[in-house]
Amino acid sequence: MELLVKNGFIYDPINGVDGEKMDIAIKDGKIVKKVNERKAKKIDASGMVVMPGGVDIHSHIAGGKVNAGRLLRPEDHFKDFERKTAVTRSGVGYSIPSTFTTGYRYARMGWTTVMDPAMPPLEAKHTHEELSDIPIIDKASYPLLGDWWFVLEYLRDGKIEECARHVAWMIKATKGYAIKLVNPGGLEAWGFGRNVESIDNPVPNFGISPREIIRGLCKVNKLLNLPHTIHVHTNNLGKPGNYTTTLETLKCVEDLADDDKPAIHITHCQFSAFKGDDWRTFESGAEEIANYVNAHSHVTMDMGQVIFTDTTTMTADGPFQYILYTLSGNKWVNHDVETETSAGIVPFHYKRKSYVHATQWSIGLELALLIKDPWKILMTTDHPNGGPFIAYPRIVAWLMSRKSREATLKKINPKARSRSLLSSIDRELSFYEIAIVTRAGQAKALGLKNKGHLGVGADADIAIYNFNPETMDPSRKYKAVRRAFKRAAYTIKGGQVVVKDGEVQKHINGATMWLDVQLCEPCEMELNEEMQRRFKEYWTVEFENYPVSEDYLAISSPITVKADV
Amino acid sequence: MMVNLYPIKEFRLPVVAECINPDVFHGKSLKEIERLGVWEGNKQKTLGELFKIEEIKTESAAETTVITINGDASRVRHIGAGMKGGEIVVKGDAGMHLGEEMHGGKITVYGNVLGWAGSMMKGGTIEIHGNAGDYLGAPYRGSTEGMKGGKIIVHGNVGREAGAHMWKGIIKIYGCAGQFAGFRMHGGTIYVQKDCETRVGACMVDGTIVVGGHLESVMPTFTIEGLRKRVKIEEGEVVEAPFYLFIGDLTENGHGRLFVAKEPNPHLSHYEKFL
Secondary structure, eight states: OEEEEEEEEEEEGGGTEEEEEEEEEEETTEEESOOOTTTSEEEEOTTSEEEEOEEESOOOOSSHHHHHHHHHOHHHHTTSEEOOOSSSOOEEOTTSOOHHHHHHHHHHHTEEEEEEEEEOGGGHHHHHHHHHHSBSSEEEEEEBOTTOHHHHHHHHTTOHHHHHHHHHHHHHHHTOOSOEEESTTHHHHHTTTOOOOSTTSOBTTTTBOHHHHHHHHHHHHHHHTOSSOEEEEOTTTTSTTTHHHHHHHHHHTGGGOOTTOOOEEEOSGGGGOEESSSSSSOEEOHHHHHHHHHHOSSEEEEOOOOOSSEEEEEESOHHHHHHHHHHHOOOOEEEEETTTEEEEEEEEEOOTTOHHHHHHHHHHHHHHHHSSOGGGEEOOOTTTTSSOGGGHHHHHHHHHOHHHHHHHHTTSOHHHHHHOSGGGOOOOOOHHHHHIIIIIHHHHHHTOSSSSOOSTTSBOOEEEEOOOTTTOOTTTOHHHHHHHHHSOSEEEETTEEEEETTEEOOOOBOOEEEEEEEOSSOOHHHHHHHHHHHHHHHOSSOGGGSSOOGGGSSSEEEEEEEOOO | OEEEEEESSOOOSOEEOTTOOHHHHTTOOHHHHHTOEEEETTEEEEHHHHEEEEEEOOSOTTSOOEEEEESOBTTEEOTTTTOOSSEEEEESOBOTTTTTTOOSSEEEESSOBOSOTTTTOOSSEEEESSOBOSSTTOOSTTOOOOOEEEEEEESSOOOSSTTTTOOEEEEEESSOBOTTTTTTOOSSEEEESSOBOSOTTTTOOSOEEEEOSOBSOOOTTOEEEEEEEEEEEETTEEEEEEEEEEEEOGGGTOOEEEEEESTTOGGGGGGGGGO
């Protein structure tokens, strides 16, 4: 089918297009140079903003703990539900939406690619079952490997190449996309009721430090030529004074970066940018982190913005979730996934009038505005930890409009307001920069070649927003920006119009992307024998049942990667 | 304005009728009221299709709206949900979620009511002349935001978990209560005039529970504080009889007060040696 998007204001940062009036031609799900104008179906985008489909680098949308969160919180869903329509299926929403609703709500905002960032390898099958059920959007998942016994052992013995082969096998076996590290070393320690205090604190029973794990997996990532960098949730996350740990984490991989390429991605950085000795002296450490990031090119980050609402926090960081439970006194779930990782879930309400919560809100925006290069700081809420992803239009408005920030500043805790740097920041992002932080930058950081841009050959994933940048000023009309991003005028996925005027038009399946890492020489046999022996000893699952086969994915979209080992 | 509703048939399927609410009816003509949307099972219907509606115009427009349901409404859910003023009278039974998240006004039921009556209530009064079901004044499953104000009076018996997660307000039960009355209570008052099943006040942190009848046992996580000659339920209502006062629930570091009448509970007299 041919499609022609006419006369829109195109924002395509990867190809350097900044608001020019152009037509976009689509054929067979790809963007092409031109189509037959008479035959093609035309979409009139005049007076509208046209961007590539949104990409989300970090959003917990599927897997064991997301589902446990749904079970834990019936009260989260009962007021926010969607009835079935002629084309869509019914579901529930709010902080942990059901699979169908997740897909529809992302598509309604113009997002078409979403990454689930934490998949315990043992629960890979569950995660992929849920991912397959999420309609419209393309998705992928990152296996948790920072506390994986084999990795810790290889790194302790200094066997980087063996470790790389093992990680390659793991990524294929779990159908994963990137290496995820959550509180490296800390989760293994949590299995014994402990945690690591700094990146040089030894991990019990392994005699290895988080620094060695981060550096080791960073080297492995390079040896395997993976498209994304290592995806790191720092040690000490959510504790006052942790910005020093974040800076140390960034420094420890400085020498591993090639040229200008990033070597590390720090995720939901807001939660890792706390200053102060305890919650009373709690402050923002955004400035220090922004100064470092502005001076270095080996790092990308995402915000992890806090929204004032009732949400559900869920991470693989068991010890942190335990702290959060003791702070809030809410119901909670904590889980130790055999030899692999841990997990925790605690419902949490971010309140405007709380000094700590309001400061957290401020930190996220300070990071996004103080880091000068938008390619380095991407927009997320760490859904659902900072707030549900449906709040993205609000964050876009805060980033584009000082007035919008001030309107919220007026309502927050007065002490947090007086200490916030936001009132001194004039910067307002343009649509070009918003296109970077919400799609182009995310796709680039993920190494997705066909996403996040509108060049010839790219996937025809396009979002069209009803906002005229020629006649309206987003800085003053921030409410119109919010409305436009809340309900995309059109969302096109793979060349098909899936959303029109904020209503889903079609229920289609999205693909699951995974990395087919090809090693120089086959070594699977040796690997399997070693693993089979260990599986018999330590796992509750038979080795044969462990890997996820390709036919398990509804629509499989492998990306071939040639490794150096 | 007075509106009379007569169910035109015996409902076999649950009817969800949030629109039966004086705030919604206020200022509407009979035609408009008949066109209000309700759900019968999975079918969307109008109020006029399920009820015969009579409107009696009163002289002053400022007067409160009174809705009267004449007949069995035990399958009609969400009657008076979220209402802020006016009055609803049910001459018959009422269904689940009666007066859910109600802010003000009054609901009177001359019959029995099913579960979740006055759930998450914030103000106003509900008076039930028959029995009430489970979760009276309790929040939705999983939520900790229970009743935050208002008053519920039940002249019959109630089911389990009455007043769970209650923060403020008062529940008066002139009959018996089921298990777990005042479960995880944070404040407010629950008065059970007759017998109460066990585990009353489990995990309560604060607030007051008064049991005037027989109570099989007090939870072991409560400690006896003393004997009281009388207990004040609310302004103008004092029960003149000796009561044991227990404090708990200690597993939650709670300091909730549980009054249990002495006379119907001779089996609790062994607590007196700790005084």
